[in-house]
Amino acid sequence: MRKIFLFIFLSNIVFAQKIKVDLLVKNAKVYTVDAKFSMASAFVVDKGLFGEVGNYKDLAAKYAPKQELDLNNKTVFPGFYDPHSHFIGLGDMLSQCDLVGAKSFKEILERLQIFRKEHPNQALLIGRGWDQNDWDVKTFPNKDDLDQIYPDVPVMLTRIDGHAMLINNKLIQMSKISPSSKVAGGDVEVIDGQLTGILVDNAMGLVKRVLPKDDEKERMKKILEAQKECLKYGLTTVSDSGLSQDDIELLMKMHKSGTLKIRDYAMVSVGLRNVEYFTKKGIIKTDRLNVRSFKVYADGALGSRGACLIKPYSDEPEKIGFLLTSKNEMDKYFSEIYKSQYQVNTHCIGDSANRLVLDLYGKYLKGKNDRRWRIEHCQVVNPADVPKFGKFSIIPSIQATHATSDMYWAKDRLGAERVKHAYVFEDLRKQNGMIANGSDFPVEFVNPLFGFHSAVARQDDENWPKGGFQMENALSRQNALKAMTIWSAYANFEEKERGSIEKGKMADFVILEDDIMNISLDKIRKVKVLGTYIGGEKVF
Numbered sequence: 001m002r003k004i005f006l007f008i009f010l011s012n013i014v015f016a017q018k019i020k021v022d023l024l025v026k027n028a029k030v031y032t033v034d035a036k037f038s039m040a041s042a043f044v045v046d047k048g049l050f051g052e053v054g055n056y057k058d059l060a061a062k063y064a065p066k067q068e069l070d071l072n073n074k075t076v077f078p079g080f081y082d083p084h085s086h087f088i089g090l091g092d093m094l095s096q097c098d099l100v101g102a103k104s105f106k107e108i109l110e111r112l113q114i115f116r117k118e119h120p121n122q123a124l125l126i127g128r129g130w131d132q133n134d135w136d137v138k139t140f141p142n143k144d145d146l147d148q149i150y151p152d153v154p155v156m157l158t159r160i161d162g163h164a165m166l167i168n169n170k171l172i173q174m175s176k177i178s179p180s181s182k183v184a185g186g187d188v189e190v191i192d193g194q195l196t197g198i199l200v201d202n203a204m205g206l207v208k209r210v211l212p213k214d215d216e217k218e219r220m221k222k223i224l225e226a227q228k229e230c231l232k233y234g235l236t237t238v239s240d241s242g243l244s245q246d247d248i249e250l251l252m253k254m255h256k257s258g259t260l261k262i263r264d265y266a267m268v269s270v271g272l273r274n275v276e277y278f279t280k281k282g283i284i285k286t287d288r289l290n291v292r293s294f295k296v297y298a299d300g301a302l303g304s305r306g307a308c309l310i311k312p313y314s315d316e317p318e319k320i321g322f323l324l325t326s327k328n329e330m331d332k333y334f335s336e337i338y339k340s341q342y343q344v345n346t347h348c349i350g351d352s353a354n355r356l357v358l359d360l361y362g363k364y365l366k367g368k369n370d371r372r373w374r375i376e377h378c379q380v381v382n383p384a385d386v387p388k389f390g391k392f393s394i395i396p397s398i399q400a401t402h403a404t405s406d407m408y409w410a411k412d413r414l415g416a417e418r419v420k421h422a423y424v425f426e427d428l429r430k431q432n433g434m435i436a437n438g439s440d441f442p443v444e445f446v447n448p449l450f451g452f453h454s455a456v457a458r459q460d461d462e463n464w465p466k467g468g469f470q471m472e473n474a475l476s477r478q479n480a481l482k483a484m485t486i487w488s489a490y491a492n493f494e495e496k497e498r499g500s501i502e503k504g505k506m507a508d509f510v511i512l513e514d515d516i517m518n519i520s521l522d523k524i525r526k527v528k529v530l531g532t533y534i535g536g537e538k539v540f
């Protein structure tokens with residue numbers, strides 16, 4: 001009996017000498033994504049931060065956790081980043097009629113009628129996700145059928161890329177649009193003197209200015225739905241592209257209340273008022289919100305032929321696309337932003353837009369630097385312009401799923417030779433030794449594993465084409481993982497606090513049911529998230 005008491009006494013002394021922590025994760029296959037890309041089997045979490053990383057035997061001897069999590073050899077990764085998304089826009093889309101994947105305009109009309117029956121009291125019928133490139137007849141739709149079915153209900157159907165929309169006559173009347181309406185950086189489509197209902201890029205603003213606005217309660221509800229969607233796919237940080245001051249203040253309010261957990265790198269929508277306000281205010285930084293960049297639109301999208309090209313479109317030789325922001329306007333913005341600590345993130349799709357913005361960036365950046373100015377998408381880049389990314393330390397922020405969504409028709413738009421200069425992810429990565437890979441959701445699907453698969457396999461969800469699309473520009477699995485973790489953190493000036501599983505960094509991590517670094521490529525998109533943690537808190 002005396003020996004038992006002595007054993008308990010000595011055990012308590014040993015336990016008391018251990019360091020108390022919140023959580024010890026064990027029996028895991030941990031991809032730390034640190035500088036050595038090292039592996040581990042266990043790690044400690046305390047007060048929202050990663051503690052020591054190593055093996056369970058050593059950590060168990062040193063720490064006294066409140067909770068242990070046995071993962072039975074499941075894989076753990078740093079929390080996934082989406083460095084270019086539309087988080088608030090996702091909340092909006094989740095409340096609208098889903099048109100993604102519709103194989104014809106007839107199918108779109110059928111979906112709208114079902115949605116209308118389910119939401120009969122909505123004053124405005126909104127849908128998003130159509131893509132004429134998925135149809136047998138690959139031309140823009142027109143409003144005639146909408147006018148017959150919905151003569152008195154305003155209808156707005158946004159293309160999947162967010163750069164074109166179809167509206168019916170009721171909404172045309174509300175917006176006071178006529179065949180003579182002209183908008184710089186946009187197009188009001190007119191055929192045989194009649195409006196078709198198609199608006200491209202800046203012309204969409206004619207409609208958006210007359211749309212009713214949600215109240216704060218409804219906006220919060222949509223944002224929480226967007227968060228729910230992101231967390232179930234392992235996203236712990238999103239980069240919200242193009243927010244207003246009101247958007248940012250609402251996100252701050254929700255973070256402060258504790259209802260919004262996901263971290264957000266907010267890109268402020270560029271404009272003279274916003275540039276003046278935010279550069280004067282300076283960087284806004286909390287552990288959940290980071291406001292230190294401006295989003296600029298150079299051109300439109302390839303799918304709607306708004307991308308600005310050096311030479312005309314191969315399938316419509318009378319078009320070369322257009323700039324959404326003039327060269328002089330961009331130059332003025334870049335000049336003002338360069339004087340501040342803010343970053344510039346410019347949407348560039350076509351080779352002409354990429355060339356223009358690379359040269360304007362170079363005017364201010366001059367050479368190697370740590371300003372981390374980014375080009376978003378960089379889809380078509382002339383080979384002569386690729387080295388400019390390295391020359392001026394410009395970060396390419398790409399979306400690999402754009403390549404596998406566009407590959408069916410990109411050759412039609414660009415031609416056999418120019419398409420080789422599109423989606424050149426590996427060539428871009430080599431310029432600075434890194435690349436950031438996001439999704440641009442809700443343009444593409446939220447799941448970051450789709451982007452990982454597209455970057456590595458260069459195939460769609462049916463593993464087509466065999467052998468991959470332009471595989472010379474595929475990323476390795478290791479680089480694809482870095483592109484959605486530590487390199488995206490770097491692109492957001494957050495690499496010292498997140499992006500890898502290392503002592504002292506915020507404890508954002510995701511648990512997957514399988515090892516995406518080793519399983520066959522055709523299984524990657526099917527891998528499920530078992531748990532998402534932000535600051536050591538399980539949020540999914």
